[in-house]
Amino acid sequence: MVVSSPLNVVWSRIQNLIGLSLILFFFTLPNPRFVFVSLALWIFTSTVVTALLQKTRFTLANIITLSRAFGLVTCSVILAHNGYISNLSVFILGICLMADFFDGYLARIFTTSSAGKLLDGETDQQFVLVAASTAFIFLDISFWVLLFPSIKYIFETCYDLFRLKVNEKEGKKRRKIIAAIVMIILFINLAFIEEESSIFFYLIGLLALSYSFLTDLIRALKSQLKNNHVS
Numbered sequence: 001m002v003v004s005s006p007l008n009v010v011w012s013r014i015q016n017l018i019g020l021s022l023i024l025f026f027f028t029l030p031n032p033r034f035v036f037v038s039l040a041l042w043i044f045t046s047t048v049v050t051a052l053l054q055k056t057r058f059t060l061a062n063i064i065t066l067s068r069a070f071g072l073v074t075c076s077v078i079l080a081h082n083g084y085i086s087n088l089s090v091f092i093l094g095i096c097l098m099a100d101f102f103d104g105y106l107a108r109i110f111t112t113s114s115a116g117k118l119l120d121g122e123t124d125q126q127f128v129l130v131a132a133s134t135a136f137i138f139l140d141i142s143f144w145v146l147l148f149p150s151i152k153y154i155f156e157t158c159y160d161l162f163r164l165k166v167n168e169k170e171g172k173k174r175r176k177i178i179a180a181i182v183m184i185i186l187f188i189n190l191a192f193i194e195e196e197s198s199i200f201f202y203l204i205g206l207l208a209l210s211y212s213f214l215t216d217l218i219r220a221l222k223s224q225l226k227n228n229h230v231s
Contacts (some may be wrong), residue, residue, distance in 0.1 A: 032079065048068065050122055054118055075096070079134060094191065129149040131186035
């Protein structure tokens with residue numbers, strides 16, 4: 001994640017802290033209404049604050065990204081109201097997933113600012129948070145499914161604590177591919193796959209995500225050790 005001003009750095013830390021706190025609350029108090037009302041409020045707040053801090057321009061790609069975020073808010077409200085996974089909630093999640101590939105396509109055609117990329121990445125994380133929470137609450141999947149959204153918060157907190165810097169360009173394609181795989185797995189398991197067989201696909205996604213973050217962490221540690229040795 002690339003953030004420049006001190007205010008953006010503070011907001012990034014707050015996002016990680018609130019994200020982890022929400023996941024802990026969901027684990028200890030798995031009430032559907034509490035979980036998804038909390039998610040709706042958090043996604044709305046996080047998106048608005050991030051867009052304002054990054055001074056996000058209303059390009060077509062960014063409008064689609066913002067629409068994805070507010071689609072996730074709507075999905076969370078529906079889940080909180082119904083208390084079960086409805087066809088409408090799955091449909092909205094599917095639209096949010098497809099829109100991610102569409103705004104990515106537009107971003108490749110047109111010049112995309114770092115603010116747009118940051119907002120897109122945060123919306124991807126929100127999708128993972130909603131999908132994993134839905135699986136935990138309604139599909140009777142064990143608590144470890146909440147590791148999907150937790151991993152990002154944990155690793156970014158580690159980067160911050162140990163002052164590690166990730167080379168955003170190195171491994172960029174790998175991160176995008178694995179992020180897409182994880183979101184697809186989470187959605188397909190919610191929409192189409194029976195509970196018993198879904199565990200296998202969840203494990204594949206979790207291993208891929210862990211591999212990606214560990215690779216970045218190891219490279220950041222090596223880079224820091226090299227810089228310390230030179231200095």
